[in-house]
Structures are given as C-alpha cells and as structure tokens.
Amino acid sequence: MKLLTHNLLSSHVRGVGPRGFPLRLQATEVRISPVEFNPDFVARMIPKLHLVEVPKEPIQGYEHDERFLRQMHHVLLEVDVLEGTLQCPESGRLFPISRGIPNMLLSDEETET
Amino acid sequence: IGCDHSQNLVDICREKHYQAFVCDALAVPIRSGSCDACISIAVIHHFATAERRVAALQELVRLLRPGGKALIYVWAMEQEYNKKKSKYLRENRISQGKKEEISSDTSVQELLVKQMPDVGNQDSAPSVPSINDFQDRGCNSREVTNFKLPIHTNRTSFHCQDVLVPWHLKENPGKGKPIEPFGPLGSHDPGPVFHRYYHVFCEGEMEAACQTLSNISILQSYYDQGNWCVILQKV
Numbered sequence: 001m002k003l004l005t006h007n008l009l010s011s012h013v014r015g016v017g018p019r020g021f022p023l024r025l026q027a028t029e030v031r032i033s034p035v036e037f038n039p040d041f042v043a044r045m046i047p048k049l050h051l052v053e054v055p056k057e058p059i060q061g062y063e064h065d066e067r068f069l070r071q072m073h074h075v076l077l078e079v080d081v082l083e084g085t086l087q088c089p090e091s092g093r094l095f096p097i098s099r100g101i102p103n104m105l106l107s108d109e110e111t112e113t
Numbered sequence: 114i115g116c117d118h119s120q121n122l123v124d125i126c127r128e129k130h131y132q133a134f135v136c137d138a139l140a141v142p143i144r145s146g147s148c149d150a151c152i153s154i155a156v157i158h159h160f161a162t163a164e165r166r167v168a169a170l171q172e173l174v175r176l177l178r179p180g181g182k183a184l185i186y187v188w189a190m191e192q193e194y195n196k197k198k199s200k201y202l203r204e205n206r207i208s209q210g211k212k213e214e215i216s217s218d219t220s221v222q223e224l225l226v227k228q229m230p231d232v233g234n235q236d237s238a239p240s241v242p243s244i245n246d247f248q249d250r251g252c253n254s255r256e257v258t259n260f261k262l263p264i265h266t267n268r269t270s271f272h273c274q275d276v277l278v279p280w281h282l283k284e285n286p287g288k289g290k291p292i293e294p295f296g297p298l299g300s301h302d303p304g305p306v307f308h309r310y311y312h313v314f315c316e317g318e319m320e321a322a323c324q325t326l327s328n329i330s331i332l333q334s335y336y337d338q339g340n341w342c343v344i345l346q347k348v
Contacts, residue, residue, distance in 0.1 A: 001132070001134070002132055004132075005114055005132045005134070008114065008143050008144060008147055009134070009142050009143060009144075010142055010143060010144045011142060012136075012140040012141070012142045018145075020142075021144055048147060050144065099124070099127065100127055101120070101123050101124065101127055101133065101134055101135060102134040102135070103120065103134070103135040103136075104116075104134055104135060104136040104142040105118070105135055105136060105137060106137065106140060
C-alpha cells in the first residue's frame with residue numbers, strides 16, 4: 001500500500017463519517033521501490049491530499065518546483081507498506097495490511113446503512 | 114486504485130503492481146468526492162436486490178467529485194442485439210446441431226435456495242451468493258418461501274433475469290488458477306463447479322436505476338458485447 005493510497009482511504013465503520021480519516025498507520029514491514037517520476041501526476045495529486053499538517057507558508061507555484069515534486073513523489077509513490085495495520089481514529093477498529101493489500105471489509109453490524 | 118470483495122482477485126492486481134484493496138462495494142472506504150473518475154465493470158449485476166444495486170450506484174457517485182464521471186458495465190439479458198450475437202454466445206463450443214438438444218432438457222435446472230440467516234459474506238472468488246439477501250424475485254415474481262433460481266446453461270441466451278451461472282474451476286497443474294470461466298458444455302471436468310449469482314439487466318434498466326439518483330446526469334447509454342453500459346457524471 002503506497003502512502004498516496006493511504007491518504008485516500010477512510011474508515012467506513014457505521015456512524016463514523018468524516019471522522020474516519022485519516023486512518024492511523026502502523027507499518028511493520030515497508031519496502032522502498034523506485035517508481036518512474038511523473039511530475040504532472042504528482043502535481044495533480046497534491047491538491048487531492050488531505051494533509052493534517054499544513055506548512056505555515058503555502059508553497060506557491062509548487063507545480064513547477066521539481067525538488068518539491070520529487071520529494072512528494074518519493075513519499076507518496078515509492079514507500080510501500082507491505083505489512084501493518086490501519087486504525088479507525090474514531091472507533092479504534094483495526095484493518096490489516098497484508099502482502100501490501102489493506103483488507104477493509106467490515107462485518108454486517110459495522111457497515112453504514 | 115482498484116478494489117474488490119475477493120482477496121484472491123486483489124492479489125492478482127498486486128502481482129501486476131497495481132494498488133488495490135479488499136472491500137465491499139456497498140461500503141467503499143474512500144473519502145467522498147475524491148475521485149475524478151470511477152469504473153464499475155461487471156460488479157453491480159452480482160447484487161441480488163434492486164435496493165442493493167442502487168446502493169452500489171450511490172456509493173460510486175459518492176466517491177466522485179462534482180463533475181467526475183463513472184463508467185458502469187453490467188451483463189445484459191439480451192445476449193443477441195440488433196441481430197448480432199455477443200461474444201459470449203458466439204464462443205459456444207457445442208456445434209449448432211447439438212445446441213438445441215441441450216438447451217431443451219437442461220436449461221431449467223433449479224437450485225433450491227433456502228433462507229439461511231447466518232450466512233455471512235464469503236471471501237474468495239468465486240463465492241456463493243449471500244443467500245439471506247434474496248427477496249421474492251424470480252421469473253414469476255411471486256411470493257415464495259423457498260426461493261428457486263434457475264441454473265443458467267453457459268453460452269446460451271438468458272431466459273430469466275436472476276440466475277446462477279456455473280463456473281468451472283479447472284485444475285491447472287502449473288498455477289491452480291482457472292484457465293477459463295466457462296468450461297465446455299458436456300465435458301467431464303474433474304474440478305468443482307461454483308454457481309455465481311447474476312441479475313442480468315434488461316434494456317433501459319441500468320439507466321432507470323441511475324436516474325433514481327438526483328445528483329447525476331447520464332452522458333451515454335449503450336450496448337457493448339452483451340453488456341449494458343452507462344457513462345454518468347456527478348453534477
């Protein structure tokens with residue numbers, strides 16, 4: 001699971017709603033793998049991210065700042081969580097990550113209607 | 114990013130280096146409004162009630178940002194359209210002469226499906242449908258306590274919208290994965306047969322289901338190789 005994916009995931013436990021984000025990540029096995037750098041893709045993903053910590057000075061013209069884009073590329077796309085857990089911040093429910101795949105299935109009682 | 118209820122199918126995505134996770138299409142764990150586009154290919158026809166099919170559409174639309182688009186493909190009841198047979202029908206290995214003989218005596222085998230309260234969602238592909246979700250729908254739309262579903266004969270036309278389609282798991286010495294989902298009719302396959310539930314859609318039915326949602330507009334609606342397809346946009 002890449003960190004870009006993690007940023008899009010949200011807990012769907014019943015009653016949790018928008019408080020289900022972000023899922024707390026505990027990684028027990030991580031792999032760094034190179035991914036081809038696509039600055040346009042990274043630039044387009046950045047506004048989609050829900051960043052909990054926002055820099056004090058907003059980065060103007062980040063789309064053209066190659067160093068910044070490369071850093072974001074590395075963090076979002078080259079870090080792969082192979083084993084670990086995701087935890088709903090509101091309910092505490094744990095979702096396993098195994099072989100790089102998060103399993104977000106809920107039981108019937110937990111599902112939002 | 115892809116997702117599916119089946120761990121095994123998601124594993125295959127992972128092997129091909131795609132990002133994917135396991136989830137229920139009725140409860141997709143992705144932030145609302147975060148997707149520019151979504152695709153739902155051969156998914157919604159596995160839900161056993163009209164309510165759940167609409168709920169799946171609602172989830173899909175929830176994920177879209179305003180202006181985002183979704184592409185939906187579901188299996189069509191009409192496997193022959195505009196006088197052309199779909200690939201599904203054309204790839205029937207039985208010769209034309211024998212086909213009539215087989216469909217007349219075996220096309221309506223019925224599988225008794227009882228209400229079983231504690232059948233949970235099963236993981237793995239292919240999987241037994243959630244039996245406790247069936248309502249009293251069938252070819253006749255009568256109220257029945259023991260609900261019967263016909264078992265479809267592969268590579269033939271559909272006679273009923275709610276069917277179980279046989280899926281032959283072939284033993285492949287190399288991988289243990291199935292070679293093809295539809296084994297040749299009448300062959301003696303040693304592997305197990307799974308019955309997968311489908312609600313095949315009639316012309317206009319998917320469009321009508323989409324139109325129950327107030328926040329979308331349908332951009333395109335068409336037929337493609339035995340599938341009804343819709344492209345919609347979130348307003």
